[in-house]
Amino acid sequence: xxxxxSSSLVSSIASHAVLMLGALVMLLPFLWMALTxxxxxxxxxxxxxxxxxxxxxxxxNYGRVFSDTPMLRFLVNGIVVCSAIVVLQVLxxxxxxxxxARIPFRGRSxxxxxxxxxxxxxxxxxxxxxxxxxxxxxxxDTYASLVLPFIISAFxxxxxxxHFLHFPQEVIEAARLDNFGEFEIAWRIVLPxxxxxIGAFAVFSMVAHWNDLYWPLVVVTDPAMATPPLGVVFFRNxxxxxxxxxxxxxxxxxxxxxxxxxxxxxxxxxxxxxxxR
Amino acid sequence: xxSITVRDISKGFSGQPILRNVSLDIRDxxxxxxxxxxxxxxxxxxxxxxxxxDQDGGAIEIGGRSVDAERPGRRDVxxxxxxxxxxxxxxxxDNMAAPLRQRSLTQLQRGFGLARLLPEARRKEAEFRxxxxxxxAMLGITALLQRKPAQLSGGQRQRVALGHAIVxxxxxxxxxxxxxxxxxxxxxxxRAEISALQRRLGATFLYxxxxxxxxxxxxxxxxxxxxxxxxQIGTPSEVYHDPADLRVARFIGSPRINVLPGEVDSTGRPxxxxxxxxxxxxxxAGSRVQVAFRPHDAxxxxxxxxxxxxxIQHMENLGSDILMHLALPGADxxxxxxxxxETAARRRLGDKVGLKLDPQKLLVFDEAGSARLGQDAPxxxxxxx
Numbered sequence: 001x002x003x004x005x006s007s008s009l010v011s012s013i014a015s016h017a018v019l020m021l022g023a024l025v026m027l028l029p030f031l032w033m034a035l036t037x038x039x040x041x042x043x044x045x046x047x048x049x050x051x052x053x054x055x056x057x058x059x060x061n062y063g064r065v066f067s068d069t070p071m072l073r074f075l076v077n078g079i080v081v082c083s084a085i086v087v088l089q090v091l092x093x094x095x096x097x098x099x100x101a102r103i104p105f106r107g108r109s110x111x112x113x114x115x116x117x118x119x120x121x122x123x124x125x126x127x128x129x130x131x132x133x134x135x136x137x138x139x140x141d142t143y144a145s146l147v148l149p150f151i152i153s154a155f156x157x158x159x160x161x162x163h164f165l166h167f168p169q170e171v172i173e174a175a176r177l178d179n180f181g182e183f184e185i186a187w188r189i190v191l192p193x194x195x196x197x198i199g200a201f202a203v204f205s206m207v208a209h210w211n212d213l214y215w216p217l218v219v220v221t222d223p224a225m226a227t228p229p230l231g232v233v234f235f236r237n238x239x240x241x242x243x244x245x246x247x248x249x250x251x252x253x254x255x256x257x258x259x260x261x262x263x264x265x266x267x268x269x270x271x272x273x274x275x276x277r
Numbered sequence: 278x279x280s281i282t283v284r285d286i287s288k289g290f291s292g293q294p295i296l297r298n299v300s301l302d303i304r305d306x307x308x309x310x311x312x313x314x315x316x317x318x319x320x321x322x323x324x325x326x327x328x329x330x331d332q333d334g335g336a337i338e339i340g341g342r343s344v345d346a347e348r349p350g351r352r353d354v355x356x357x358x359x360x361x362x363x364x365x366x367x368x369x370x371d372n373m374a375a376p377l378r379q380r381s382l383t384q385l386q387r388g389f390g391l392a393r394l395l396p397e398a399r400r401k402e403a404e405f406r407x408x409x410x411x412x413x414a415m416l417g418i419t420a421l422l423q424r425k426p427a428q429l430s431g432g433q434r435q436r437v438a439l440g441h442a443i444v445x446x447x448x449x450x451x452x453x454x455x456x457x458x459x460x461x462x463x464x465x466x467x468r469a470e471i472s473a474l475q476r477r478l479g480a481t482f483l484y485x486x487x488x489x490x491x492x493x494x495x496x497x498x499x500x501x502x503x504x505x506x507x508x509q510i511g512t513p514s515e516v517y518h519d520p521a522d523l524r525v526a527r528f529i530g531s532p533r534i535n536v537l538p539g540e541v542d543s544t545g546r547p548x549x550x551x552x553x554x555x556x557x558x559x560x561x562a563g564s565r566v567q568v569a570f571r572p573h574d575a576x577x578x579x580x581x582x583x584x585x586x587x588x589i590q591h592m593e594n595l596g597s598d599i600l601m602h603l604a605l606p607g608a609d610x611x612x613x614x615x616x617x618x619e620t621a622a623r624r625r626l627g628d629k630v631g632l633k634l635d636p637q638k639l640l641v642f643d644e645a646g647s648a649r650l651g652q653d654a655p656x657x658x659x660x661x662x
Contacts, residue, residue: 173329174362174441179350179379192366 030255037061037248044244061249068238068246071253073224074231078254081146081227082209086202088151097160098186102172112161118154123215131218145219146227150209156201163194199268203261210258228254278480279340279448280305281326286335288321295321297505298335303449308475308482310492313502314528319485322502323451326483328352340448350379355442356451359458361434363426369437370409370422376445377405412444432463439474449481456491468495489529493517501525523646526569532593532600534640535612536569547641550607552584556636558650565644572615574638577601577624583631587612589624603632 036044040057043050065071099105100112126149134145167190175185191198216230223234232250262269283301287294295318303309311319324330326337328349337344344352355376363372378387386398413419416436426434435455442450455471456464472495475482486492492499493513500510501524509521520526526534539547541564545557549568560566580586590611591602599621602611612632616624624630641650 168360168362170358170360170362171364173327173349174356174358175364175375176329176349177327177352177354177356178376180375181350184379189364 033248033255034252037245037252039245041243041245057245058249061245062253064243064246065235065250065253069231069235069250070223071231071250074226074228075254075257077143077226077231078210078228079257081143082206084143084147085150085209086205088147089153089156089205090198090202092152093156093160094191095183095186096157097164098182098190100157101161101164102167102169102185102190103182115154115157119158123149127215127218134219140219141222141225143225146216146225149215153201153205156205159197159201160194163197164190167193196268196271199265200271203265203269206261207258210254278305280307281449281481281483282336282338282341283322283326284336284338286322286325286332286337288318288325288330288333295505296325296332299502299505299507300335301500301507301510303481303483306479306481308472308484308495308497310484310486310496310499311502312486312489312492312499312528315487317502318505319487319502320453323356323453323483323485327354327356327451353448354451355445355447355449356453357438357442357455359454361426361438361458363434363437363441365426368423368425369413369418369429369440372426372437373409373412373422373440373444374405376441377408380445408444409440412440416440416443431459432467435459435467439471443474443478447480449483450475452482452484454486455484456486457488471495490531493529499529501528503528519649520640521649523567523569523642526640526642530571532572532613532615534569534571535575536567536610537605537608537612539566539568540564541566550585550605554584554634554636556639558641560641560643560650566650567642567644567646569640569642570634570638572600572613574635575612575614576633576635577603577614577616577620578631578633580629580631583633585632585634586629587632589626589628589630592621592624592626603630605632 035051035053038056038058038061039053040055040060043053043055043057100108100115130149131140134140134148139145139148171189172185175189180189210227211229212227213229213233216227217233220226220230223231226234232247232254235250236247281301281303283299283303286296286299288296299318299322301309301322311322313319321330325332326339328344328347332345339352339354363369364375367375381401382398386395409422410419413422416439418433418436418440421429421433421437426437429437435458438455452471456467459467468491475495484492484495496513498510498512499516501508501516501522503524509516509525511519516525516529520529523536527536537549539549541547541558541560541562542553543562545560545562546553546555547558547560547566547568548554558566585605587603587605587608589601590604593600593602597618598615599618601614601616601621601624603614604611614632642648643650
């Protein structure tokens with residue numbers, strides 16, 4: 001008994017050590033970014049490995065980020081664009097997923113296969129056509145061009161459909177007898193049970209679009225419309241990329257909201273992804 | 278309250294017929310049970326009446342008005358499901374309020390939590406509250422109103438499901454095996470409660486069950502359905518004492534009815550297991566018949582006093598009565614006879630005994646079992662062809 005528990009302690013320590021090593025490898029770039037953002041330029045380029053800053057360069061670096069670039073504007077753009085994308089994605093995905101899961105109609109499985117296939121198509125494939133379309137519509141350099149290509153999410157439809165499939169059929173029938181319409185059933189009866197899944201999806205979607213550089217680079221040239229990653233690119237170009245301290249400070253500023261959001265939503269996020277049976 | 282008329286309803290799933298030209302008249306304020314083995318189509322019929330399923334042919338009228346084109350929410354019937362089907366994210370109060378709100382508030386009033394702001398909606402909400410509280414008091418669930426369904430026991434959920442149905446005063450109640458998820462003891466209590474409730478409301482109840490005892494104890498009338506057809510409709514005692522079909526006789530009653538095959542001789546008397554009995558049946562000589570009798574309509578006597586004899590194979594003690602299982606040579610299944618405890622105390626397993634039948638109580642069917650024979654046999658009350 002005693003031996004078994006001590007051996008299980010050893011194996012537990014060993015497995016945690018492996019996990020911590022993995023976590024360290026993942027965290028190292030972020031840690032390095034954060035530490036570099038606190039160092040003055042001469043220390044960054046000094047030969048040899050110095051982990052902690054010896055001189056305090058943080059104030060100067062972060063000060064430059066906010067004085068030399070419209071960083072607040074970038075952050076606001078990022079929040080507006082990402083929230084609009086997530087809200088519209090959910091608004092479209094909920095009725096679509098409900099119909100695919102619960103309303104029998106001709107061609108339902110064909111629609112569902114098409115949605116699954118579209119999961120495999122990256123944004124790069126239709127980007128030229130989308131660009132031309134927005135250019136002709138005069139929508140380049142607008143929020144619309146940043147948001148509209150993403151409002152139909154095959155992943156959201158798929159994820160919610162899987163959740164809705166497990167909702168008890170008799171409750172839906174009871175709702176029909178209670179004079180609920182199909183839209184009301186989707187939003188007011190079935191959706192509340194899928195809240196964790198929607199939370200998980202929202203985190204995924206936020207991260208993907210907050211960090212996206214490709215699409216903003218295609219449709220935005222006006223710095224006033226730039227999202228945070230594009231803003232950092234503009235900033236780097238202006239400074240010819242030599243001021244690493246300030247650059248790392250900018251990178252820290254734009255990744256901080258995501259890290260905070262994830263820490264707050266972590267529990268919902270994990271539950272939403274693991275509760276798909 | 279309203280009557281329900283079912284005319285020639287047929288329905289199939291992927292080519293497999295489930296209901297074949299079923300017709301039924303459910304009177305206003307009547308408690309009618311649809312009973313039959315699982316897969317006989319009784320639940321499908323209920324769902325067609327509710328509008329949850331479309332029929333392939335035939336028509337449904339509720340309160341004298343055709344509802345075939347109406348969606349479920351407009352038919353004004355309430356259904357109690359086997360799984361209770363409560364809204365999992367709503368409190369008991371909101372579960373009961375849902376049908377009221379969906380019926381009398383506009384989309385705008387119920388949509389965005391505006392119910393509390395608009396004076397018209399607030400007045401209605403106060404009305405709903407009175408209605409819900411009165412119903413909850415009647416069912417004894419007042420203390421549960423703020424709970425969520427997940428925090429309730431099976432019996433409590435059952436009551437909430439009833440409350441959800443009652444609160445909006447529908448034209449008729451449709452119940453789909455509402456007791457089958459309760460444990461046996463609770464089921465007996467709720468059975469009596471539902472009957473009392475129906476009398477109190479004076480409402481039309483259509484009740485689906487596979488349990489013949491439930492149907493017998495609760496209903497005004499029973500419709501026995503098998504293989505998609507209504508075999509017989511009648512009061513519990515008609516269906517029990519005057520079955521129109523051998524399948525009905527076998528399905529209704531516990532312990533089951535006894536059946537012996539026989540052949541009619543030249544004098545018009547059937548021979549059972551090679552022994553002539555002393556009554557006539559209106560069937561031509563040489564034709565085969567099936568003779569059925571209930572376990573309490575036979576007597577066990579000494580082997581010398583009867584033509585039919587057998588050995589005691591098994592004794593089932595029910596406390597007040599004992600069920601004697603007799604093996605008769607030539608019979609496929611044991612004959613069950615109900616005896617009082619005192620009489621049965623003298624008997625031992627393996628005893629050779631005689632079996633006396635009361636000719637007045639015998640039910641004689643044709644060979645296929647689908648028609649009753651005999652002068653006083655009733656005309657089939659109602660059976661689909």
